[in-house]
Amino acid sequence: MERNQLQRQAAYMRNTLFDQGYLDEQFLQLEDLQDEANPKFVEEVVKLFYTDSARLIRSIELTLENTPWDFEKLDKIMHQFKGSSSSIGAKKVKKECTQFQEYCKVGNVEGCMRTFQEVKQEHAALKRKLENYFQLAREAR
């Protein structure tokens, strides 16, 4: 495809991510940090996030398998996960994390389990979309 077209597509994809609430202004901050010296900064950070967050997700899964449920621990891990997600602007993921923490506070196991599934879903969905976007952006460069 023509470069221009690719660029337009990439731009469109990016805007959609914002419009649909997948990303928030923190992502813009990351983009602002990207410069000639670090042309792939955003991609690099997102990759870093996904690597690290996989670990956190695994940790939550393990904690959920153990009974009695350690809500404090779950809350703690989720807090970390939330902080990480928010730093890349993962809006929907962050929202689910907050919900999860709410359930933890009241000790609602059911709610926690359900919300955790949502967290994982949003987490994976965003990953796919961002990967596509980066791919396109790279091609368009």
Add this chain to the structure above:
Amino acid sequence: MSLTTPSASWKSGDAVSDQFPAGLRVLVVDDDPTCLRILEKMLGNCHYEVTKCSRAEAALDLLRDNKDGFDIVISDVHMPDMDGFKLLEHIGLEMDLPVIMMSADDSKNVVMKGVTHGACDYLIKPVRMEALKNIWQHVVRKKKYEWKDKDLEQSGSVEDGERQQKPSDDADYSSSANEGNWRSSKKRKDEEDETEERDDSSTLKKPRVVWSVELHQQFVTAVNQLGIDKAVPKKILELMNVPGLTRENVASHLQKYRLYLRRLSGQHQNGLGNSFMSPQDPAFGSMSSLSGLDLQALASSGQIPPQSLATIQAAALSRATNKSSISVPLVDQRNLFSFDNPNIRFLDGQQQHNNGKQVNLLHGIPTNMDSKQLAALHQSAQPFGNMHINVHSQSGQSNSLLTQLVQPQSRTQMLNEVGSNQVLNLPASVGQPGLSQPIPGAVFGRYGIDNVRAPTYNSLSQPSSVVDFSRSQGMELPGNTIPLASNSGITTFTSKGMLQEDLNSEMKGSRSFLPSFDAFNELNQNRTEDWSLQNVGSTFETAQHSNVQGRLDVAPSVLVQPGFPSDQRNGHIRTTSVNKAAFSAASGLGNITNLGQQLTSSQADNSLRIKSERLPEMGFQNSIFPDQFGQEDLMSALLKQQQEGIVPVENDFAFDEYHLDNLPV
């Protein structure tokens, strides 16, 4: 951790002025690699020199190994290996650097925790670039206070010129730093900054209770009666039976006290030797100029034996605020109190949120200082640190200062600041040649008396008064009239004994430092005088012995009376309860020493003692350095002082109220 070497050679200082705040050395600590990377990039884009660290322990090691290697620290709150607030405390105590906390948690109580632990700012994650761009203000502010303290000093230190530059404006700040003092001045400003921050926060708070020596004594008695483990604010309040005192007052005081005790036991060992000890710590840079001068002056005059200075400094510095805070760097000799450097962190660098606190300190020493200050106090036994606190009050409220000092935390900061500003300067300002007691300032520096300084010390600037004070009366710090104030910031040394040297050095150089410190130093320099620690002794004796003692240093009411220069020699140091701002500078100093001694005697650990030996030298100061001064001397001095009406500095804050009633003149 990765070290990012800035392209700009701001380090050299030459480029600094033009590029400031470029080159600001930031240490960022966060266990989240994503955040860490983002922060690193953001800070790099601000042209700061960034070092990232994913573990708190590693960060502390890094800070310890590179004293004066960083200007500011940014840390996450929730970390797996160590709580962010704990790290904050450590840094405040040991290095006295400004620390910014950050977290995704924006709940009020967590943010409040940051405030109370002395963080100079709290950022909510995700952190934006704009938030990081301005962090240099915290560094500058701190240094500014330091410088301000120096300015207050009227001693003819050569630094005057320098100093003047500094406050001139932040832009110039870097220029002054060009000389390589940038860091140190920065540090000072940091301290000042902190102090100011503290003050601001405290002014917003409701009026503080002045923890006078008597009050503190009562508190300690109550605590001992109940047993430190069982001592709950409610019961303590009941036992104390003081009208108007609230449970909250007691609770916060208890918190400080506990920190103080903890510090005493824990810090003593490590405090002394580290960070501060580097004799020629460049960190003092700016400070050194002032404080160094003081120390040097003192030293040269033979008053402060280098070793003692070093000791004092070591003690005081144990926290080693590396920053230029004078307290530490100069430690080696200059002035523990480094008047110049508000950082005299005796207390450990409690964050010197003191700056802000200065005002507060006097009034009730902002809590920020608490932990830090306490810690600081203990560590370096920088009693002076507290003293600063008192000093601040000088400005006229000597009493208020005392109160402020009471709060250990603020005290430390105040002390540093104070020392630098007022208290320590007292001697200097006094204009007594003999005074050159930078130490007081130094002392304060340590404790972060920085806060203490400035504002309160308006009156301090009159050296003459201080001097007279000490001489003529053997420094009785009228417990309430803080003569120091007039003199310059009677720094309430908390017997920590710090800094004799510091005091001396401080006194000399410090502008605003409590003259008393200086006086002490000079006077006491090697005297084993009987500083009439009585007061000190008395105050501590009751207590809390080991802890209390430490408190002496901190004793809020310790007033370091800068003006002691020659008169103080007789170790008249009385620790007057500062609370009323009775800084009898002279006596105060004496008291301090006494206290210091006392402290040492009673406690096994000498965190307080640090300077007890020095007491003799300082004459008064010693209270701050418990080690240095023989406890007995302190005790006796204190006791004697007591009679004079000096209330033992017992104040919890340990460093705060050290009444230097009888600073040996």
